[in-house]
Amino acid sequence: MLQNIIDELHIYEKKVLKGLESLDYESTPEKIAETQDMNIKSVMSAAGSLESKGLIEVQKDVDEIISLSDTGKEYAEEGLPERKILRVLNEEGSIPMKDIGSKADLDSSEVKVAIGWLRKKKWALIDKGTVKITEEGKEAVSKEYTDEMLLDKLLDANKMLLFNPTQLIKEGFDLLRKRKGIIHVKKEPKYNLKVTEKGKELLDMGIEIREEATQLTHEQLKTGSWKNLKFRGYDVHAEYPDFFPGKMHPLQRTIEDIRQIFLKMGFTESKGSILESAFWNFDCLFQPQDHAAREMQDTFYIKEPRTVNLPSNELVENVRRAHENGGATGSEGWGYSWDVDVAKQSVLRTHTTCLSTRYLAEHEPPIKMFSVGRVFRRETITYKHLPEFHQVEGIVAAEDLTFKNLLGYLKEFYRKLGFKARFRPAYFPYTYLSVESEIYLPDKKTWIELGGSGMFRPEVLEPLGVETPVAAFGIGIERLAMLRLGIKDIRMLYKSDIGWLRDLPVILD
Incomplete structure (x- = not known):
């Protein structure tokens, strides 16, 4: 075992050990550097390595100069x-x-x-704007203060070691500092x-100092001189320093993983502006204009621009009829007078479903589309709520599409993320049938709600001119990221906690 250690020692480590042996097993780095013809940096580097192997002890003291x-x-x-002032005061009494x-x-x-x-x-003391010498001042004229x-002393000695100072020096130092x-x-x-017992055992076995090779050169291979080289051994079990390679932020990693899953499932990605009209954000989704979600408590309304231009008059008129009387759907609608000025209001989008309705208005089925983006709601910041977060939204439109197909897409999506999914009935203003997705957490033995989905209602599709069934889904990405990362506070995803970020594993594509 000890022979293996000897074989793995660097030549500088061997020199330091031999130097200590010649100096009765204990000395300073400066003396070792002198006796072994080494520079002090090489001695200290070798000493640190020898200490990690238990062969020497490195004792450190700090002098104050x-x-x-x-x-x-x-x-x-x-x-x-x-x-200087005291000298003048001693002559004049006051100034x-x-x-x-x-x-x-x-x-x-x-x-x-x-x-x-x-x-x-x-x-001295100050009396009505005049500086007057005191009795202590008169006594101090003929003697020096500690500072x-x-x-x-410092003027004579140039510098001084502050080690176990006298009371006089300590008082003077405290004043000058x-x-x-x-x-x-x-x-x-x-x-x-200082050499340890283990180090002495090693020295007793004998250490030979000779130049060692750490790599082969072309010249050595060409001439055959490599045959006479002594190669240095390497400890493959030696500790290595921590390193922190660059990596994608965990939230962005989750977004990219979701994006790749949908792309591989044959979906097309769509993107849009975070600034949207109430028409696309609410009205096209058959959400009544007096719905609670539209209130200032839930939605961010924009002052500039206060309003946004609407699409074609035909589409606007179709949406109006759907709201007021159901249009050509056979529905009764909401039974109120729809206001185009309300639909023009400028908002920060509250969901990415507005991208889905825009996409349906601009593309012919069959369609498989998804979008990933930021959405905004007037939420109080807590461990599970933020006013700004990310959402993935998607639609599938085809002649023979059924509700069962929707559940199949979602199950496959969650499976690719590593989750088992189930569904329970739910209500949304713009879908019917509607379900909430739940995923199973094995460690907690519980199910957790993660997103809503359903089939778009006729009141949504008919104004857009869509005659095929359309399945839609929406999922909060931050909640998915929290589950994947095992964190309980959503704010952690936005904190610059370098320790936590460094400890997260690197995921290779």
């Missing part, structure tokens, strides 16, 4: 600003505040700082390397 800045040197030579700068040869910024320190050190003593730009404090790490 203090030195004077250029300003500090000036103060050490000429005196601190408050000391008007406005004259301090000129008398002590200080600029306005230094005067402000100096007055503060004069008061802290109790060398001044430290300035003198409160003032900006006088001293520099630099932290310098110190390392000590």
